[in-house]
Amino acid sequence: MTAVESTTEARAAVSGAEIRLDGVTKTYRGQKTPAVDNISLTIPAGEIAMFVGPSGCGKTTTLKMINRLIEPTSGTISIGGEDIRAKKVDELRRTIGYVIQGGSLFPHMSVAKNIAIVPKLLGWNSDRIKARVDELLDLVGLDPSKYRGRYPRELSGGQQQRIGVARGLAADPPVILMDEPFGAVDPITRQRLQDELLSIQRELRKTIVCVTHDIDEAIKMGDRVLILQEGAHIAQYDTPEVVLSSPANEFAQDFVGAGSSLKRLSLARVSELDLRQPTTATVGENAAEVQQRAQANGDRSVIVLDRRNRPLGWPWVRQLKGATIVEPDEDLVNLDSRATLNDALDTMLVSGHGGAVVTGDRDSYLGIITFKTVTDFIEEMQREAEAETNGTATSLNGEHPSERISIAPTDEELESGNAP
Known part of the structure; x- marks a missing residue:
């Protein structure tokens, strides 16, 4: 186990609950075939199950039956061993978080009031609600002092989705349902939100059921992947490794x-x-001392951190001017430790340093990942694959992966101006 794994993969106690579907069917009047036909599966407590399949396969219908937004025609759904029909509908839904595309925030309510909806319905006092709102804003990477009083129209799409996640977690439910939660944001924001959710899940270990059309997202996010055919017939339900x-x-x-x-x-x-x-x-910190330390270490750049060990920037040593280190004026893109190598490559290709800053829980700094580290790992994967198949592994273009990637400039080339 690497140092990063020991720091970031320590698992918290499971706070989720097992979900079991047994012979669940949904038939609409006037339709000859069921929208969902006799589906049975178990989602272990504390895991992420990704529902994926073509449009009309019943994945969203199946999801909505878990919180009874849609009532099953037949079959049984249980959460934590209890039949969901044993509770009143409103009571059930207050114990299940629900996150949909775009966050679906109430435009006339502030961020704090949007997050506080369910706790208020549950009768929490104002002090407890305020503390929970601030805790959740910090958890999803938004400064409470800056964002609690804002309105949805003052937020970006990615920020609105973060607030939607925070609202789904507000009452600390054991189960979170997500319906295409990242479908309305750009690819870069989508990756960041995926990484952030994985980071939150690492800390909270809820049971999360997420609908997506994107098989790559399902493979990245899921502990288990459910591929559905038309009528919600199960084509496969297994781990991402087995599905692939x-x-x-x-x-x-x-x-x-x-x-x-x-x-x-x-x-x-x-x-x-x-x-x-x-x-x-x-x-x-004293800038001159930092420059001396970097030069002694043979580094041309430094990682600037805040008081909570969160990375703020990655300036070159020559850019450290003035008596003290100030917050860099740049938009630093962090890479969560649970991010995939695909994500790492995407991030490094747009980085001016030929690498990426890696963070753990609550965006705490862990180190940097370099192109060489990734390409060495890919080459090892390729050697293992060749040993298994006794063939030659190639990319879709017939190229060796490292031959395509290793041409990226290094820090030294970028700094010296000799980058190709």
Whole structure:
């Protein structure tokens, strides 16, 4: 186990509850075939189950039956061993978080009031609600003092989705249902939100059921992946590793699509690799001392951290001017330790340093990942695959992965101006 794994993969106690569907069917009047036909499966407590499949396959209908937004025609759904029909509908829904595309915030309510809806319905006092709102804003990476009083129209799409997640967690429910939660944001924000949810899940260990159309998102996010065919017939329900390596039938194989070998990069996490530990500096620290420390370490750049060990920037040593270290004027893109190698490559390709800053719980700094580390790992994966198949593993373009990636400039090339 690497140092990163020991820091970031320590699992908290499970706070989720097992979900069991037994013979669940949904039939609408006037339709000959059921929308959901006799589906049975178990989602273990504390795991993320990704429901994926083509439009009309019944994945959202199945999701909504768990909190009785849609009532099953027949069959049984239990949460934590208790039949969901044993509770009144309103009582049930207050114990299940629900997050949908775009966050679905009430536009006339502030961020704090949006998050506080369910706790208020449960009769929490104002002090407890305020503390919970601030706790959740911090958890999803938003400064409570800046955001609690804002309104949805004052937030970006990604920020609105974060507030939606916070609202779903407000009453500390054991189960969270998510319906295409990241479908309305741009790809970069989507990756950040995915990583943030994985970080939150690492800390809270809820039982999360998430609907998506994106098989790559399902592979990245899920502890288990459910591939549904029309009528919510189960094509396959298994771990991402098994779904990619051993599709259960032709439909599952077609849905996973070509390039399953490349998709396996989504199974490898940044936490599996060793991170480099360059020179760091804290805001307010003496700049001259930081420069001396960096030069002694042979580093051309430093990672600037705040008082809570969160990375703020990655400036070159020559950019450290003035008596003290100040917060860099840049938009630093962090990479969560649970991010995939695909995400790492995407992030590093747009980085001016040929690497990426890696963070853990609550955005705490862990180190940096470099191109060489990733390409060495990919080459090792390729050697293992060749040993298994006794063939030659190639990319979709017939190129060796490292031959495509290693041409990226290093820190030294960028700094010296000799980058290709």
